[in-house]
Every structure is written in structure tokens, then in C-alpha cells.
Amino acid sequence: MVTKDAVEEILNKNVRPRLAMDGGDIEVVDVKENKVYVKLTGACGGCPDAAMTLYYLVRQTLQDELPEVEDVLSM
Numbered sequence: 001m002v003t004k005d006a007v008e009e010i011l012n013k014n015v016r017p018r019l020a021m022d023g024g025d026i027e028v029v030d031v032k033e034n035k036v037y038v039k040l041t042g043a044c045g046g047c048p049d050a051a052m053t054l055y056y057l058v059r060q061t062l063q064d065e066l067p068e069v070e071d072v073l074s075m
Contacts, residue, residue: 002069004031010065015058019044026058034070036062050074 007028019025024044029037038058040050047053051074059072 002031002034002036002066004028006066007031007036007062007069010062011058014061014065018057019053022047029075034068036069036072037075038072039075 011026011028015026019040019042022043024040024042024047026044027039027041029039031037038054039045040047040054044050044053054072054074059069062069062072
């Protein structure tokens with residue numbers, strides 16, 4: 001079972017520093033049934049590449065560290 005604390009730990013270590021370099025951040029809205037619901041904020045919130053960031057950075061990183069993560073969805 002994926003927990004919000006586990007997701008936050010991975011995001012803090014591997015994702016947030018990279019988003020911060022571009023003036024962005026990520027908020028975990030919820031974790032339900034091995035699905036992670038997030039909101040990109042700051043510069044990343046309105047970025048045209050937000051979908052790519054969500055898939056290739058956030059989703060891949062979480063699934064590498066927590067294989068039970070089924071999907072990462074934007075809110």
C-alpha cells in the first residue's frame with residue numbers, strides 16, 4: 001500500500017529540487033488505491049510541458065522507488 005508519507009519522502013529527495021530549479025513545486029493532494037493525485041504549482045503549474053514533467057519525472061521517479069504506484073494523476 002502506497003502511503004502519502006512515502007510519496008512525500010521521494011518527492012522531497014528526487015523531484016522537488018528539480019522542479020525548484022525552474023521555479024515550480026508539487027503538492028500531493030491525495031493517495032488512494034495506489035494512485036497518487038498531485039498538483040503542480042508555481043512555474044510548473046502553467047507550463048506547457050507540465051504533462052511531460054508529470055509523466056517522465058514524477059510518475060517514473062515514484063514508480064522506480066515504489067513499484068506499487070499504479071498511476072500519478074494531476075488535479
